[in-house]
Amino acid sequence: MTVADTCLHPYPGGDSSLRRMAIEARELGFDTIVVPVATPHIASGVRVIPAAIIDGENIRAVSSRLRKVTDRNSLVMVNAGENGFNRAVMNLKGVHVLRNLSLTRKRSFDHICARLALERGIAVDIDLYPVIHTAGTSRQRILVRYGELISLHSRYPFPMTISSNARSVLDLRSVDEIILLCSLFGMAEDDVHAALSTAGDLLAPSGPVTVVS
Amino acid sequence: MKPLPPTLRTKKRYILAGIEPPGAASDQKELYRAISGAVTSLFGDVRAAAIGPAVISSGPDYVIVRCTRSGERDLRIALSFVTAVGNENIVLRPKATSGTLHALRKRIPLAPPSEPGHPEEVYFGGKIYIARRYQGQKVDLIEKGIKSQELLFLTQDDLEEL
Known part of the structure; x- marks a missing residue:
């Protein structure tokens, strides 16, 4: 089973090289990492999955950028926005992950988005960086948002991913630490393991066998 | 008492x-x-x-x-x-x-955190760093200076590619 950190930012985006991050990730219990602007390869025994992060103001801009992503080996991640935007993103073909929900307003991801995510097999990313690096009301708001996501997930079991969004090896957390961190907003250990294994399945979803020739 | x-x-x-x-x-x-x-x-x-x-x-x-x-x-x-x-x-x-x-x-690591030896100067990205090597591949670079020193986390292979 894959154990993946769904978003890392190595040098020059951060202060750690990709190889160093791969070594640290392996020591912390991961076998896969997802890295924007990378090529698919194995670094220090860890599978590196490239990601295309799309940040658009409106759905037309996202759709346009989505067409430019031609690499089928890339995990396509779209930054979330308002409720209508998120619903529209769910209907786009080729989107794998909806991310940055912690930055959006309340009710931007509702039960309709959850049902669409379940039907379309689009994962919702839980970013642990703001949980760790904020404090006070900001952290409380994020914990509430993630708690709402977990309650929606219990009704509509859409795929989830977990990312550290680490820009340094010091931002990486081990699998055990992630289980403890996720318990703060009510995520069960089994759900954490399932979420950590999602990234590997998103590029090769299971489905009916098709005859090629 | x-x-x-x-x-x-x-x-x-x-x-x-x-x-x-x-x-x-x-x-x-x-x-x-x-x-x-x-x-x-x-x-x-x-x-x-x-x-x-x-x-x-x-x-x-x-x-x-x-x-x-x-x-x-x-x-x-x-x-x-x-x-x-x-x-x-x-x-x-x-x-x-x-x-x-x-x-x-009993579980405290006994191995020294870094290999003994003189600090080594490394040029990286136009700046001078002091390399701190660890067992295995890990190398930490500390920018040479007095304050606000940048810290980079690399590997031996990264340095050899410079």
Whole structure:
């Protein structure tokens, strides 16, 4: 089973090289990492999955950028926005992950988005960086948002991913630490393991066998 | 004075955590303030008082923290929230929990954190860094200067490719 950190930012985006991050990730219990602007390869025994992060103001801009992503080996991640935007993103073909929900307003991801995510097999990313690096009301708001996501997930079991969004090896957390961190907003250990294994399945979803020739 | 019988004493738990990068958190008081601050920020004063975190001992690459029994899970969570001690960015990685210090001290890493040798100067990205090598592939680069020194985390292969 894959154990993946769904978003890392190595040098020059951060202060750690990709190889160093791969070594640290392996020591912390991961076998896969997802890295924007990378090529698919194995670094220090860890599978590196490239990601295309799309940040658009409106759905037309996202759709346009989505067409430019031609690499089928890339995990396509779209930054979330308002409720209508998120619903529209769910209907786009080729989107794998909806991310940055912690930055959006309340009710931007509702039960309709959850049902669409379940039907379309689009994962919702839980970013642990703001949980760790904020404090006070900001952290409380994020914990509430993630708690709402977990309650929606219990009704509509859409795929989830977990990312550290680490820009340094010091931002990486081990699998055990992630289980403890996720318990703060009510995520069960089994759900954490399932979420950590999602990234590997998103590029090769299971489905009916098709005859090629 | 007659000592309190063991059955009436508050049960304690001890957590061993690794410090990365090694040597970054040398001041034990600063380390305590960071851990205590993380516990209070996350769980509030009431729970922090119940957990009662205390730094028992520390070295360049490890710290042993004490708490009350039943508080070890919350303390392990809070340790993940410690991101800086003083002006140094660090991470504390919980490694083991035990009811006795004796059992925990056996698990303290004995290997020196860095290989002995003279500090080596490296040019990277137009700046001069001092390389600190560890066992295996890991190399930390510390920018040469007096203050606001940049820290980079690379590998031996990355340096050889320069």
